[in-house]
Amino acid sequence: MNTRTDGSAVRIGVLAPLTPPGWVQAGQHLLAGAELAAREVNDAGGIGGRPLELLVRDTAADPEKAAAAVDELARLGVAALAGEYHSVVARAAAARADALGLPFLCSSAVLDALTDEPAERVARLAPAQSHSWRIYADFLLGAGHSRIAVAAAPSAYWASGTRILREHLAPRGGAVVELDMSAPVCDELAGSHATALLLLVGHPEPAVPIVRSVRRDPRLAGIMMGAPAGQPEFAAWEAALGGDGAAIPFLRYLPERLGPLGARVAAALRERLPEPPSFVAFEGYDTIAVLAEALRSGPIPSWPDVAVEGTRGTIRFSRTPGISVWQWAWPPVQVVDRDPARPDRLRVLHTG
Known part of the structure; x- marks a missing residue:
């Protein structure tokens, strides 16, 4: 002591x-x-x-x-x-x-x-990302989304997330489509046959302009957007997007x-x-x-x-398989979004 x-x-x-x-x-x-x-x-x-x-x-x-x-x-x-x-x-x-x-x-x-x-x-x-993002993938499947498009920026973190989603979804009949970020996102998404788009990009750029463009494209009216890394958690998201930033599920550890x-x-x-x-x-x-x-x-x-x-x-x-550091296994995990009726209020959609 x-x-x-x-x-x-x-x-x-x-x-x-x-x-x-x-x-x-x-x-x-x-x-x-x-x-x-x-x-x-x-x-x-x-x-x-x-x-x-x-x-x-x-x-x-x-x-x-x-x-x-x-x-x-x-x-x-x-x-x-x-x-x-x-x-x-x-x-x-x-x-x-x-x-x-x-x-x-x-x-x-x-x-x-x-x-x-x-x-x-x-x-x-x-x-660990593999734990929480698998929970997010289960939420997507439960919500009826099996063909998932990802708009991903170059990063080891985003690449890891894409791999986790693909490996978890594939045995369950799902698929991940990576969009070409050098092309217009809406055109890429419209041709992907995906029902959900995940924003694996930074905030506010390019996340905010992507959300705005998708919301305004009539070809994409039925597309659900998601942000597993938690971009919509903070007030700056609501301030930038208002109602456009609602109904975009993200991960929260509460x-x-x-x-x-x-x-x-x-x-x-x-x-x-x-x-x-x-x-x-x-x-x-x-x-x-x-x-x-x-x-x-x-x-x-x-x-x-x-x-x-x-x-x-x-x-x-404890020591957790596949994790190189001592890990709290596991904090609580929720999938949450902002309520379209009140974007300043969060709704819990799924727990894992």
């Missing part, structure tokens, strides 16, 4: 996309949750009598910037790393942290291969009903954020709560020994 009471802070480095081209709202929500948890840890006496201090670094969705931040934070003597939203960026941070022997609890990135080799000191709160801790944290987050807290804010809170508890037992978290009551359930880590 760490019992030092000399007042020196226990430092945790926090990585988040806080400037473009990073998804800034996601970074702001992640940081709001992390800062709330840190304040509560300090209000309760810190870690072994020492205050907890967060050193925040902006990754701007840049893997090289994230790796450089890991090096800097290691030189500053952080006890652990936390955060990051973008999967490709988190992968770069995880590789560098693992090489340095620095504990890293990834908050939100879902790419299965977060590290190339099994990593002892890297753990993850968010569900339970059907929050327990007492989750409800209390939700209320506190509403005071810190200009819009309702997203699941990313809860991931940020849980990340710091878990690290604080783990560091109370020693300088190096023992992930298999961690058991922390988080905002969305009891958090434990």
